[in-house]
Each structure stands twice: as structure tokens, then as C-alpha cells.
Amino acid sequence: MKRKAPRSQFDVMTKTPIWRLILSLSAPAIISMVVTNIYNLVDTAFVGQLGTSASGAVGIVFGFMSVIQAIGFLFGQGAGSILSRALGKRDRDNASLHASLGFVSSFAFGLLITIFGFIGLDFIIDFLGSTSTIAPYARTYISFILIAAPFMTSSLTLNNLLRYEGKAALGMIGLMTGAVLNMAGDPLFMFTLNMGIAGAGLSTALSQIISFGILLGMFLRKKTESRISLRVLRRGSPAVLGNIMATGFPSLLRQALNSLVTVLLNTQCRPYGDEAIAAMSIVSRIIFFAFSVALGVGQGFQPVAAFNYGAREYSRLKRGYYFTCLMSEGIVAAACIFLALFPAELVSLFRDDPRVIEIGARALRLQAWATLLLPPCMVTEMLFQSTGKKLGATLLSAMRSGLLFIPALFILAYFRGLDGIQEAQPLALVLSVPLTVPFVVWFFRKLPKETN
Secondary structure, three states: OOOOOOOOHHHHHHHOOHHHHHHHHHHHHHHHHHHHHHHHHHHHHHHHOOOHHHHHHHHHHHHHHHHHHHHHHHHHHHHHHHHHHHHHOOOHHHHHHHHHHHHHHHHHHHHHHHHHHHHOHHHHHHHOOOOOOOHHHHHHHHHHHHHHHHHHHHHHHHHHHHHHHOOHHHHHHHHHHHHHHHHHHHHHHHHHOOOOHHHHHHHHHHHHHHHHHHHHHHHHOOOOOOOOOOHHHHHOOHHHHHHHHHHHHHHHHHHHHHHHHHHHHHHHHHHHOHHHHHHHHHHHHHHHHHHHHHHHHHHHHHHHHHHHHHOOOHHHHHHHHHHHHHHHHHHHHHHHHHHHHOHHHHHHOOOOOHHHHHHHHHHHHHHHHHHOOHHHHHHHHHHHHHOOOHHHHHHHHHHHHHHOHHHHHHHHHHHHOHHHHHHHHHHHHHHHHHHHHHHHHHHHHHOOOOOO
């Protein structure tokens, strides 16, 4: 009996039932997000055993890691979106050019972060909102993060390129391996080898470097549609790099604003002590873990949106958007109701400090209820970026990630103190929903009704 020829990637992305395609691409992304965030929570729990100041240091450095992630997403989302639309048009050469240039640029920018980070280390730690008791822990931890910065930026870029190709399972292998090694390395270096918070930093750095090697190997071993090659870069130009950066700018802006928000949050919490900084850091990680599954569904939608937009399969794009909104909303609802019901119990898992639990429980409950409104905003932002609508994606990123939260934080902190700090993020999420609706209406009105 004659064996069936394998389907081309083009047919997979444009002919598979939309719900099945999104689920198949979401599954690896969800697994990657969950495992990575389990690591983040485990890391927080291990470091919490060293004391409240050490736990606060993780929250301080988390703001800096958002900068590193911003660079990775800038080039990964920018090159990936263009790459996917090029593959939708069956233009593999153009896809390889953007993949190669995105990767090399990401590594180079990561190297600049390392160099300038060590030059201004003390300034960075103070700027991030550290107290005098947190600073020694933060300085030790961030040193290892700086060493790994080029590998972290380019790993995020490579993972995004794989997702936009529709090869999310390959990206999952690299990310999961790094996360699992990190979880194993934390207790080994921190407690068995008695390295304390330096062990947590070393474990993170080593796991990121190994993850980088695995992800790069996927391209070098030709398991992808596009290729990463230095020879391809001869066809590059400032205009090509500029297009990558313009397309990825919404991701850079979102991550940069997230970093700024973390810094401002730490700064506003500083008058209330290390307990407040530690509590808000723990809450941020718990909320992000709960939201990570829905984010994974959105990441499964992105290559579907970009590929089908490039292939002019507009009806599939529209169905994919509505399916992703409904599915991510259902997941977030289940997770956030659980968080809202048991906030104190969850915070106490990471730091057994009555004041930390008191502050964290109220903040977690408020954020859990407000996060119910987040999925449609997230999916709309991904829709605009995946289809190359740079201005709309940038406005949505800026609005959701900072323009609403930052004023809310300062105003509420001034009038309501610590209670206001806890209420700022939930209020910003509530306000973002009505502002997102006009973007959705405009996009689908402008979308052609006919497909190929």
C-alpha cells in the first residue's frame, strides 16, 4: 500500500481546521509557559527560605530581567511576524533573511546589556527600587543574570521564530530543558553547595545557556522552514532591520513598560518595608503563572494569524481570533476564581511571614478578579502585531502595559497608601477593556471579506 506523502507546512497552516490548529500550536506553548512559570515559583520559594530581603531581591531583579526579555521579544516577535507572513506567501528566502538578522541582532544587543550592566551595576540596583538590606542579595543575583544576558535574549528570539513557523514543539524542548535544569540546580547550588542566592543566580545562568544551545541547534540541524546563516546576512540592510524592529516594537514597549512598572511598584512599596516589596513580587509571579496558560493559547494563535493573513485566508483569521478569545477566557476564569478564593494560603507557600501574607493576600484577590478581563485585550494585541499593524499594536501595548497603570499607581498610592498600590493594577485592567473594543471593530471592518 502506497504511503501518503506528508503535508507541507503551508497546507498544515492554511487547511487544518482552525480550532485544531490553534490547539496543536498552543499545547507546546502552554507546556513551556507552565513549566517555566513553575520554575519561577519554585525559585521564589527556594530564595524565600533565605529570608524576606532575599525574596525581595528576586522581585527587584525581575524588573531588570523584563528588560532582557524586551530585547528578545523585540527581535523574536518582529522577525517572527514577518517570517510567518513570508512563509504564507511561500517566500522562504525572505523568511531566512529575517530569521538570521533577528537572531544575530538579539545576541548583539544582549551582549551590550552585559557590558553596560556591569559598568552601572550599583546604579541599576538602586534604580530598580532596592532597599539597603535587599541590595547585597540583588547585586549577587543580578551579576549572574548579566553574564547570561546574550543567551537569554537570543533564546527568546529563537523560541519566537520557531513559534511563528508553526514549530512550537521544537521551542518547547529548549525552554523546558532549561526550566527543568534550573529547578534541579536551585537546591543543588543554593543548599547542597551552600552558595545561597549566588546559587540561584548560577543555576539560572547555566540553564539559559543550555537552552540557547538546544534552540539554536534546531535551526542548524535544518529542522525548520527558515534557516539561520551568516551568509544570508549579506542580503540584509538597515531597512530590513528597521522593519524587524518596527514590527517587534510593541513587544519591546510592552516588556519595557512591564519593567518600568515593576521598578515603580518596588519604589512605591519601599516606604512600607521589605515585606511589601516581597509580597507584591510574589503576587506578580502567582498571577503570571495563572495567566500563562491563556498566554500560551494566544501564542498558538499568533503564527496562525500571521500565516493566514499572508496567505489571504481572512475568514480563518477571524475564526481563529474568536476561538482564542473564548478559550483563553475560560482558562483564566477557572484559574482566577481559585486564586481569589485562597489568596492567603497561596502567598504563604512562598514566604511564611505574617505581614507578607497580609499584604499579598489582598493584592492577589484584587488582581485575580481583574485579570478575568485581560484575555480579549491580550488576543487583540497579538492580532495586530501578527498581521503587521504596527501602530495599533503599539498603542494597545502602551495602553495595557503602562499608560493606564502608571497614573493609577501614583494617584492611588498618594491618596490611599499601600492599599492604593494594591489597587492600581486591577483598576488599570478594568479600564483597558472599553478602550480595546474600537480597535477590534476597526480591524475587522477593514479586513477583506474574500479569501483566495
